[in-house]
Amino acid sequence: MLSTTVMYFVARLPNEDLMSWGWRIPFLTGFVLVVVGMMIRLGVEETTDFSEVKKAGAVQRNPIGNVLRTMPGRVLAGIGLQAAVIVLFYLITTYMLTLATNVHGFTRGDTLIILLIAGTIDLFAMLAFAVLSDRFPARRMFLIGSVFTAVFAFPMFLLFDSGNMLLMTIAFTVALVVGHAPTYAVVSSLTSDLFPASIRYSGVALCSAFAGVAWAGPTPIVATALVPPDGSAHWWPLPVLLIATVVISITSALVVRPKAPAEEEQGVEVAVS
Known part of the structure; x- marks a missing residue:
């Protein structure tokens, strides 16, 4: 905002x-x-879990190395969880705004007003979904948001293709509020659940960093390669791209369950600092 x-x-x-x-x-x-x-x-303040790790003298000397050596699959799952979340957001906030300017003749100010309206509502929606995640399973909320993103992919681009500012605003707002907000609100929680407390921070940091490289940066580049922002090609590959990332996110959420407390430190090399 x-x-x-x-x-x-x-x-x-x-x-x-x-x-x-x-x-x-x-x-x-x-x-x-x-x-x-x-x-x-x-x-x-540090979390209760990590404070207990420090009290027990079980702080890792090389937490990043331990994550990559003992839990590469969970790192990949954490990266996959963020696929649709990031791609949806960057399609809207970068590529589609450029398309609106080049193809539909909107000014930079027009596109930023659309983004400001949709983004503001999205912000409050994320806060609401974060609160709801304390009452409902985070994974269920993530799956609902992901499924909606796939279902709404083609309708979003149809509304965008109308060239009508109101319809574009509605399309972006609905996509962000019902698709992006419930997934973004809980994806960090789901990612942190993948790792035991002694290496959790490093695991989450690696997932976030690699996800940015894998999904955020390439999104406008891939979108431009598929559909040049000059109106010379039909937009249908873009919702297909978005749906493909939804499949990756849902698969990552389903195939990897959080570690049970009894499993947390198994297989993790603990070194006293």
């Missing part, structure tokens, strides 16, 4: 000013968020 708001006002600058100095504004304001993020992180 903050980045989109900043970009909306920056995009209203004359093109010459935008290209010469305006583009620096979002990067400079980003440093403020880094400081805020550091303050929040430093104020967060």
Whole structure:
């Protein structure tokens, strides 16, 4: 929301000013968020599970090495869990906004308004689903959101292809609120459940980093290769791409169950620091 708001006002600058100095504004304001993020992180206490690991003197000397050596399958599962979550989000927030500008003639400001509306509602939806995940199984919520993403893939692009700003806003909002929000709200919880407490942080960090490389970066590149953003090709490969990532996410959620407490430290090399 903050980045989109900043970009909306920056995009209203004359093109010459935008290209010469305006583009620096979002990067400079980003440093403020880094400081805020550091303050929040430093104020967060360790989890009870990890505090018990530290008390027992079972902190890992090489947690990343242990994760990759003993649980590569769980790392792959954690990466797979995020496939549809990330691809849906980056299709909407990068590629489809460019398509709206190039094909449907929207201004940069128009596309950012659409994104701001959909993203704001998505933010509050994620908070609501996070609260609901304390009452309902996180995996069930993840599967429901993933299935909806697949079901709504073609309708979303049909609404987008209308070239109508209201219909585009509805398409993005519904996709983010019902597809992205319930999955994103719980995917970190599902990922953390894959690893025992002594290596959990490293396991989750590896999954998140590799998922970004595997899904976030390539999404606009692959989408552009499949459907050039100049309107020269039909959009049907894009919902097919999205559905394929949903299959990956659902498979990852189903084939790997969380480790039971009795299994947590089995097979994990524990080294006293």
